[in-house]
Amino acid sequence: MSDPKTVKLVDESTQRSSTLPLVAGTLGPACIDIGTLYKDTGHFTYDMGYGSTASTKSAITYIDGDQGVLLYRGYPIEQLAEKSSFLEVAYLLLNGELPKAAEFASFEHDVSHHTMMHESLKNFFQGFHHDAHPMAMLAAAVASLSAFYHDDLDVENAADRKLAAIRLIAKMPTIAAACYRYSIGWPFRYPRNNLEYVDRFLHMMFEVPSEPLQMSPVAAKALDLLFILHADHEQNASTSTVRLVGSTGANPYASIAAGITALWGPAHGGANEAVLAMLQEIGTADKVETAVKRAKDKNDNFRLMGFGHRVYKNFDPRAKIIREMTHKVLGELGVNDPLLEVALKLEEAALKDEYFVERKLYPNVDFYSGIIYKALGIPREMFTVMFAIARTAGWIAHWIEQHETPGSRIGRPRQIYVGHDVRDYVAAGKR
């Protein structure tokens, strides 16, 4: 009887074998530690897209894709969405525990006193054409932060790591609002420390010199909730990017900038912008059936953006919460958006269609979020920037966890080589 804590792999062609340890976590499937596989058998493993591969151990977020479960440091997303705030969730992701009152007050003070960006950084925006995509500006501005903070970039120093986390969480809204203001030709607004995190951001986004901004508590609450839901999500593509870049010893600003560019893709965080473009392309509910047909047609690269997920083979719990809040927020803001009817009709049609049911394709976090952003007056090009503001909390928590984990190594996957076998150089005249 083999040890229940190991699995044995035998290459029947060579009879070489490897007895590999099973590594179990607190929750979720145990993993086979294949560290000695190549030495024992001469084989690598191959897993396109890492669908069955754990890249690290982590204590930050847990997802059960079959049950539609999402926990931040053990707390169910539904409870955090109902009872917490984004800044408290950022503290939780970074520190592992919900803050006591004094701890949160100190964290909030630190964040609010790092919200300004260096005056020279504003000049960077002048180099962009007015219609530059905000994600391009955001990635460039965040990468450039290391040029301003080169005195405390020792990734091995815990205090430097904590300061970088505070700076990034604090400055993302300021830089994001600057991207928006530059794109519409409005002057930048300085962060107001007497406002709470999301109110401060909305003020920097929408306040104009000519009149005071009528702050909307409904808008602030809705955006805070969206930030909570987008704060972290285990080893998704952008978080894995941050970890891979961080594993080289790159500074936190460069690592987070890499995460921003990874998030931009329409298969990932760029989907929220793509969903709205899709809904606008469909236009009216009577055209939904055609869209569903196109999404199933292998010869048509049209996909239902906001549908499907690598991990969730059930409803994305975040999508459920956002779906419910969409009706509430639009009602409270008095917004009647015909695209909501298109989205609801699309979801209804897809969830009844065998193609989607068979492939377990459900609405994900990006399917409804854009309708709320639109109702808040946030333009489509800024939707993924919203995602990046929130996900910065998760990205930097993972970056810090990686540096605090003893024995962390540079990430360097192998490959299956399918190119030419060795061959000799051919002189130009003989090719």
Ligand code: SDX
């Ligand atoms: C996010 O990883 C995370 O946790 C990400 C995220 C986070 O918080 O960090 O949750 C945020 O990125 C959400 C996902 C946002 N992306 C989209 O909404 C884009 C549309 N969805 C997909 O392109 C797709 O579903 C992915 C990228 C999300 C998942 O891709 P997978 O796991 O590689 O799945 P797949 O492409 O292999 O699809 C499996 C099958 C295929 O059909 P068959 O080849 O089996 O016939 O499902 C089909 C796909 O063609 N399919 C879709 C579809 N998504 C998958 N068909 C139509 N419309 C879709 N949206």
